[in-house]
Amino acid sequence: MTTTLNLDALDAFAALDSAGQTGKPLLLDIETVHEDPDQPRRTFDQAALAELTESVRQSGVKSPVSVKSHPSIVGHYMLNFGARRLRASKAAGLTTIPAFVDEAHTDFEQVVENLQRDGLTPMEMALFIQAKVNGGMKKGAVATKLGISNAAVSKYLVLVDGPTEIETLYSTGKCQSPDTLYEVAGLLSKWPDQTRTWLSSQGEVTRTSVDTFKRRVSTPSTTMTPAAPPIESENPKLVKDKPAHAADAIPEPDQNTCLDQTPITQPVLHVLVGGRQGVLVLNARPSKALHVVIQWEATSDREEVSAAKVQIERLADARE
Numbered sequence: 001m002t003t004t005l006n007l008d009a010l011d012a013f014a015a016l017d018s019a020g021q022t023g024k025p026l027l028l029d030i031e032t033v034h035e036d037p038d039q040p041r042r043t044f045d046q047a048a049l050a051e052l053t054e055s056v057r058q059s060g061v062k063s064p065v066s067v068k069s070h071p072s073i074v075g076h077y078m079l080n081f082g083a084r085r086l087r088a089s090k091a092a093g094l095t096t097i098p099a100f101v102d103e104a105h106t107d108f109e110q111v112v113e114n115l116q117r118d119g120l121t122p123m124e125m126a127l128f129i130q131a132k133v134n135g136g137m138k139k140g141a142v143a144t145k146l147g148i149s150n151a152a153v154s155k156y157l158v159l160v161d162g163p164t165e166i167e168t169l170y171s172t173g174k175c176q177s178p179d180t181l182y183e184v185a186g187l188l189s190k191w192p193d194q195t196r197t198w199l200s201s202q203g204e205v206t207r208t209s210v211d212t213f214k215r216r217v218s219t220p221s222t223t224m225t226p227a228a229p230p231i232e233s234e235n236p237k238l239v240k241d242k243p244a245h246a247a248d249a250i251p252e253p254d255q256n257t258c259l260d261q262t263p264i265t266q267p268v269l270h271v272l273v274g275g276r277q278g279v280l281v282l283n284a285r286p287s288k289a290l291h292v293v294i295q296w297e298a299t300s301d302r303e304e305v306s307a308a309k310v311q312i313e314r315l316a317d318a319r320e
Contacts, residue, residue: 025064025098030090032076033067033097035083043121044084049091052084057092061085064098077101122178122297123170126159133157155182163188165199175205177277177297179270183210191217207270207277207313270313273305280310 065082079086080102089097132142143153155178158166162185169175169184184205187195194217202209269280277297284293284302291304 052088
């Protein structure tokens with residue numbers, strides 16, 4: 001009996017070695033490249049994907065995807081990152097796709113790559129962080145690997161570990177900012193009844209509306225004192241000049257009073273642009289004059305906008 005050995009896998013290893021020597025990407029059979037079922041990205045903007053498909057159809061894939069050997073299919077590969085480009089290539093009818101092989105790529109690097117290229121939704125980030133924490137990692141370690149603050153990790157986790165009202169706000173689209181939802185979770189913890197009543201009357205929940213409600217609910221109610229009857233006086237002018245209901249007068253707050261004198265070491269400027277919440281990217285230089293770069297809170301995407309359209313909401317510290 002003659003036994004035939006399948007040596008197809010050796011061709012793949014030879015191709016890998018050749019790519020390593022030349023520094024050029026491999027041109028892989030597109031049917032041998034598979035998406036990672038555990039990738040952090042769960043949703044894809046179909047309109048953006050359609051645009052990318054047309055671009056790939058016209059010009060091909062300009063930026064190679066990253067792959068590693070498939071864990072269970074010999075001669076096949078699993079994506080490290082590049083799911084949008086792979087899907088667009090298949091939709092455009094391509095039979096091959098350029099790729100670099102990186103066997104050491106980790107799922108943390110996959111998340112960071114998605115954040116830098118296409119942006120993950122807050123919920124995708126929250127689910128990834130939750131999986132890592134549930135797997136035994138400390139929040140601080142997760143934050144370090146993702147290059148974000150410990151506070152940011154806590155804010156993402158409130159989307160999946162917080163009160164049911166938080167999930168409802170996010171899923172209905174009333175609020176998708178982790179910063180704002182974290183504040184709402186704090187209000188629900190401290191003033192549950194008042195906060196639920198307030199939320200039931202709200203449409204879109206923004207940082208401004210949350211701050212306004214927080215100031216109102218945290219200020220002790222003032223007991224109104226009935227006005228005293230007029231005091232008889234030998235000098236009628238004293239009575240005439242005394243304002244009516246003087247005891248009821250509530251002093252206006254001093255707008256120049258700063259409640260927190262702690263220096264801000266990592267400034268973050270929260271802004272509104274056409275009703276959308278974002279932060280001003282202070283270290284990114286815009287390509288157009290009189291424009292600034294905004295990172296949207298709901299998607300983490302970055303966009304250049306006219307500075308004239310930007311409304312400043314508040315200045316905060318990234319450590320908060």
